[in-house]
Amino acid sequence: MSDGMINNSETPDSDELEALFDSVVAANQEAEALAHRELAAAAPMAIDHPPVSMDKDLDMSLPTSSPAEDVDLTTPKAPPVTPAEQSSIMIDQIGHMTRKLHEALRELGLNKEIEKVATSIPDARDRLNYVATLTQQSAERVLDATEAAQPLVENMEVEAHRLSRQWQMMFDKQMDVEQFKKLASRTHMFLQDVPKQTKATHAYLMEIMMAQDFQDMTGQVIKKIIEITENMEQQLLALLLENAPDKLKNMPNSGLLSGPAIIPGGNKEVANNQQRVDDLLESLGF
C-alpha cells in the first residue's frame, strides 16, 4: 500500500533510494554467479500491511463509565442541520446504543476487536487528509497549467485572424506594395512563432495529464479506508447480533444465506446483514 507516501519521514529521498537500488543490484549480480536460482526462489513475497498500533489502552478511546460521558462522545457527530428536537432524540438513542454496546463488550470480551477498530480510525483520518491534500494539489496544477496555456492559444488565434483579414484585403486589391511587404514579413514571423507556441501549449497539456497521477495514489488510500470501514461495520454488526434476543437470532435470515437470490450489483452478505440489522433495531425499539 501507499504507506510510504504517508509516512514521509520514513521515506529516504530518491537519490538515496537509487544508490541503494544500484548497490543491491550490483551485489545481486555477484551472488547470481554463485547461486542464481536459489536467490530468485528465496526472495520473499510482497505486500506489507500498515502498522496499526495495538498498544493503546482501550479505556483511552472507549469511555466505560457513565452514560453521560457516552452521550458527550457522540454529540459532535450529530448533523448540524437536524432540527433540535430530532437531534436530541437521536442523541438519546445513540447514547442508549452506546451503553448497550459497552455492556455487551464487557460481557462478550470483544474489547480486543473493538480496540483494533478504534485504533484504525486515526489511521483512516490521516489517510483521508492525504487524499484531500493530493486532490487539491492536482486541481491546482491543472488550473495553473490551463491558465498558462490559454493566453498562448488566444494570442495565436488573434494574430491568425488579423493576418487573414489583411490577406483578404490583398486579394481584394486594397493593398499597396509597401503594405504587402509588411504583410509578407509579418506572416513569415507568425509562421515561425507558431511551433514555439504549440510546443509550449503541448507542455502544459502534458502537465495536466501528469497531474492526474493523484488518482492512482488516492485510489489506493480510499480502498484501504473502505477496508477499515468494512471492518468496523463487521465488528459492530457482530456485537449487535450477539446482543440480540435469542428469539431474533434464530429468525428467518439464515434461510437467505443459502438462497439463490443475489441482489443485482450488490453484495448478498451485506444486504443480508442489512436486513438482520434492520430487524434487530426494530425489535430493540430503534
Place this chain on the structure above:
Amino acid sequence: MGIQDTRFLVVDDFSTMRRILRNLLKELGFANVQEAADGVVALEKLRAQSFDFVVSDWNMPNMNGIELLQAIRADVNLKHLPVLMVTAEAKRENVIMAAKAGANGFVVKPFTASTLDEKLMKIFKTMHE
C-alpha cells in the same frame, strides 16, 4: 530493431495510471504499448505475445508486481525481459526486495516524464552494452 520499436507492456491496476504511462511513453517516442490490469493478465499476455519491456506497478490485486517479476524471472522464455518497477512503495525494504527479485529499475510515484525517460534510457544502455 530500433529502440523506438520496443514493445512495452504497462501493468497497473489503475486505468488512469496506465493511460498516463502510455501517454508518457508516446511522448518519449514509444508508440508500441499494451496494457494489463494485474500480474495474472500481464503474465498471460507475455506468454501469448512478444514484448521487449515490462513497466509494472507493485501493489495490484491477484498478482502483485513482485510476484509478476519473480514469475518472469522463473520463466525460461521471459527471464531476459527488462522490468521497470513504477511504484508508490518507496521504503528501503521495497527497493531491496525489488532489486533482489531482479528488477532492472525502480521509479517512485509520483514521478516526472524526465525521471521515467532517464530510467528507461539507463536500462536500454545496460541492455546494449
